[in-house]
Amino acid sequence: MKRLLYAAIAVLIVAGLLALGANHFEKEQSAATGKAGSSTKVLNIYNWGAYIDPNLIAKFEKQTGYKVNYDTFDSNEAMLTKIQQGGTSYDITVPSEYTVQKMKQLGLLHKLDLNKIPTLKYYDKNFLNLAFDPHNQYSVPYFWGTLGITYNDKYVKPEQIQTWNDLWKPEFRDSIMLTDDARDVFGFALISLNKSVNTTNNGDLMAAKGKLDALAPNIKAIAADEIKMYMAQDQAPLAVGYSGDASEMIAENSHLHYVIPKDGTNLWFDNLVIPKNAKHLKAAYAFINFINEPKNAAQNAEYIGYSTPNAAAKKLLPKAITAQTNFYPTDEMMKKFQVYTNLSQAKTEEYNDLYLEFKMVHR
Known part of the structure; x- marks a missing residue:
């Protein structure tokens, strides 16, 4: 990721969309520890700025009942530092390929149960089992x-x-x-x-x-x-x-x-991973599968402008996009x-x- 348009403005837009009816992130973290008066159906995402269609977050919340807390970073290094510090528990983050390797070496990632990610069947096989994460033990591609x-x-x-x-x-x-x-x-x-x-x-x-x-x-x-x-x-x-x-x-x-x-x-590849200290594994798997449903992945790719590794989603994109060899x-x-x-x-x-x-x- 490593990279995105008017990041500061976009962060405010996304934050505004997600803040409707929501408590502050720390309050949601308290919910994870069982404090009264808060829902435990939350998902904490740490992503690059402006790197998802906000409408998909709203759709995920409505479809699943999870409340999404969405924070952003502007570099792999900034993300890695925050994950290492461990003060904030995220359920999903989005490192680039070489940072996946580093996080694996540092023991910062949850080993994925691929049986819980049936949407892997939609991926182009060329984008799975890559050298930085053999057999996708810790990551699945998001964009490339x-x-x-x-x-x-x-x-x-x-x-x-x-x-x-x-x-x-x-x-x-x-x-x-x-x-x-x-x-x-x-x-x-x-x-x-x-x-x-x-x-x-x-x-x-x-x-x-x-x-x-x-x-x-x-x-x-x-x-x-x-x-x-x-x-x-x-x-x-x-x-x-x-x-x-x-x-x-x-x-x-x-x-x-x-x-x-x-x-x-x-x-380059940006990837969905679950940090080792994630508190909402069920929510994390639910999100990974949701964002990889072909219609959702296609919508996200068209909104973001990066190339999707999801073969089924690619078929849903306009030919005017996928026929461009500078992007595909x-x-x-x-x-x-x-x-x-x-x-x-x-x-x-x-x-x-x-x-x-x-x-x-x-x-």
Whole structure:
């Protein structure tokens, strides 16, 4: 996830929708401990901002009788820290693939009983039993997508931006909005050098850092969710970001187009997991099955703009969406995609330190 439009505004919208008739989260937590006067039929979700259709939460509550408490985070690291602290008990959270690995290693996840998730039958088998969680012992996919380049055809021609190396062209001086994420920024730099996005080789990382420093004159800004607003308002010619964000921007500005570079990219997965200290397991399983019912999954995918791993839901989406290979890539294209793996703490710090040095060069 790793990434989403006007997160602060969206959080307020979702919170407002869910607050009708609801008690404060801490009161619901008291309900879990059996205090009088509160319902125990609750579900506590911790998700990326604006990463679900609010109407589906209302539908789940009406259909099941559970009251949903919905909190949001803006990075895997922020989510992981809060789960580790353990002060708040969540029943569902949504880590990206490499964070699933890390949470498994730290003993923070409930091992799933797949017999309680019959909706797994709707999934595309290509998105199950992946390397970061063999046999889906701890996670099931929620959405997937790619890192790519969004360009504005008022300023950029399609033939100008076909590979990651095209970003370094001198004609793109002061033109690129760059997503603020160490793995993603080093990821595309490493791909441009024909290196693995998971390299632990110091020489590879230093080469990528040097190449990123050379990109600094072309960078207009390093930002997060604001990128979507700037691009939608024609304030930048190019942006490096996520496929779902691009979908949202394109819906607002027909001059925008999303490109997956021909030299490959990062393929990422956000996943539904149940934290080890979850107090409402029945509710958690009920939600996982609800959100994976094909009609619900299709509604959610159309609302969010990211790609669904749910094959039955994909069939319900408009052909105009699923026929776009920049959002639903072909198998041939995906042969060049790379999935992030969890790095050691020391190597993660090395990536982050080099990234901070790069940002200082840009500034």
